[in-house]
Amino acid sequence: MAECGNDSDAESRISYGDYVVLKRGDVFKSVQVENKKKVIFEKQWFFLDNAVGQLYGTKFEIEAGGSLKLKAAKHTGDSLGKWCCGFMSLSADSFIFLLMRWYCVSPVTDSKEAGQDNRHIVDDGRSQKLTRDDIETLKEQGLKGQEIVQQLIDNSTTFKDKTEFAQEKYIKKKKKKYESDITILKPSTRLLAMMYHGREPGKICHLRYDSMAQILTLGNIHAGSKIIVFETCAGLVLGSVMERMGGFGSVIQMYPGGGPTRAGMESFGFPSHFHEMLHEFPLCKVNALLAGTLDLSEKDADSEANSSRNGQSESSQETSGVSEEKSSEPQSMEVSVDPQEEMRRAERERLRGQKAQEKKVKMEEKRKKLASAAALLEGRNADGLVIASRFHPCPVLMGLLKFIAPSRPFVVYCQYREPLIECYTKLREQGGAISLRLTDSWLRHYQVLPNRTHPVLLMSGGGGYLLSGTTVAADAAKARNQHKSEEPVAKRLKLDEISSA
């Protein structure tokens, strides 16, 4: 049974408003596609308009004036064609690999020359005959990156004497500098986690993507569950959790301060129904919720401060409602008395009224949201907990674990090990969790090339630490149970058994 796919094309095409990931070499950038918006990426600027309507995964080159042009279709099987069109989108390493294969099979380069070693290569700084100005001129002439690289090779006196491998390395370096193909990709946890780790590790507490992978797996994040997330990783962890849940179930984001941070989550460009599963709850109200003193009426501290601030606008809103009706009539009829001034005033009034209305609606929404999140938490039956923040994880974990059902996993990420040691110790004392593991992972990349396979020179020193475990039913009397765990109280248990039998 050979099943064939005909998945709808619509969502695999780039459209205005989409969040996309730009890729050049190993560098990523997340942007939103907007009409005539100038995007700066890797020292180049361009507009994304020409990408609209194209499929995700399409490669573009940048033309003069910043417009994107489709990269010519690739001819697989034809190695020269591959060389011309395919390689620029490959990672640098695979590019050399390809280049080398091309060298081996291409009929046009059987005059290939290469040295055996570097005993005769002298660094006199004059091997490149092209000057910087020459190169600039070439660029201004609108020469393609590929052609510039060829010029550089042709004008290098030492290139022919370099070993085959050194030649590849040289070309690879020049490619990186002069060639600039851009691939537009659909965002994913993989791309965004790699992007954040590469560009702004500080914003995500140096959470490396392999640690992110562990979080999602150890947390058993999947569709249909109810997950509590507390993160200060720009919303990246939140987004990853939401991606794994695919819009099924609910996520409650606990946030510190005035509101949740979600830039990273927005970059995923989730469809709107994903947002319906997302709830938020301020950390500062956790104690009240646990104590059962959470006030869900509008008069809670937060909105009270708000309402006093816009009490003025609220009262003006009522009058503006009236004036709006009034002003709309004169606007059309009394054209004689300074219509422009009248219109402007009416417009102002209308806007003010609108704003106040919006604010009121927003506050009401906020209250509703708080109530719905509180309702979700109150059941104390969440299916998982993910913590990844710059705060000390210990109080966060102890506080939020109370909302988790028994036999559910939890994962705490911390950039440092010591706070997690404290969490571990505290959990051991307090009980309610088993299978505690404090881990970190090492990530090593490999260069895989014929005769030159080895680990990549530079590796990340640390991707943070994780404490994971599973919740179990809390004991009514902890002290007694701790006792029990140390000495077998066989007699009492036997009695229990008899009574139950």
Next chain:
Amino acid sequence: MSFVEYSEIIQEGDVVIIFLGHESMMPIKVQSGAQTQTRYGVIRHSSDLIGQRFGSKVTCSKGGWVYVLHPTPELWTVNLPHRTQILYTTDIANITLMLELKPGSVVCESGTGSGSLSHSILRTIAPTGHLHTVEFHAQRAEKAMQEFKEHKVSHLVTVRNQDVCKDGFGITAIADAVFLDIPSPWEAITHAKSAMKRKGGRLCSFSPCIEQVQRTCEALLDHGFEEICTLEVLLRVHDVRTVSLPLPDFGPEEGSAGSSQMASDVGQEEVPNTGNTSVICRTATPPREMAGHTGYLTFATKPLD
């Protein structure tokens, strides 16, 4: 209970994980009237398990207790009956992330082996995705199918008993991701490519030896795959413990007490220890021995057709 959906109460037919303490666990299938022997004594399914909440403490006959846990792919991985070498959670986590798996993904896998990765994939792609898994060993394929049924995930998976290198995955142009854990993955790249969607997808191959990786990369390149990337992830589990470091005795000092001063500077608890002082500190030490290598993970992207 299902491997793709949590439930609160243990029911007849469920697979539960009995946690015996200190990394010691066992999976059991709950059947009314049945009994399970543990080192703490007998667990009677009807009275001790059925109707109980997952995560609760169960007292056994010999005066010990265990916890009954809801199964997860991660717990299953450390408890499943081995029919082959299996993939462990650290690699699985990275495979899942780098293959961009999520609810709705259509995934190809070969071989099925003991189903360690399969359970993880199923958990992640449910409720709308599908796994097409190929196992050339008839008995293993049969056993896997039976397990998927018991674990209530069989609606999400198709097991095919065929040779992936010769016959492929049995599907065309519908996969978002392909995973290969076979001795000669380079022979399956053509099939992997044709199984994948026209708009592209991700591929991962797991191989213990670098020569296998080399050949796989070459084949991937030949077939137009991009973003080829080989990596290795190692997990370090730290042992949290309290250690006591004795303070050396420099003999009496002129002026105030020197050594105790220093100890409190360090900010640790100081306790008198048979005449001498020592500092107690909590630390996490890496294990004396750890898994140094499982396999190389090679990832690649199949571009747009």
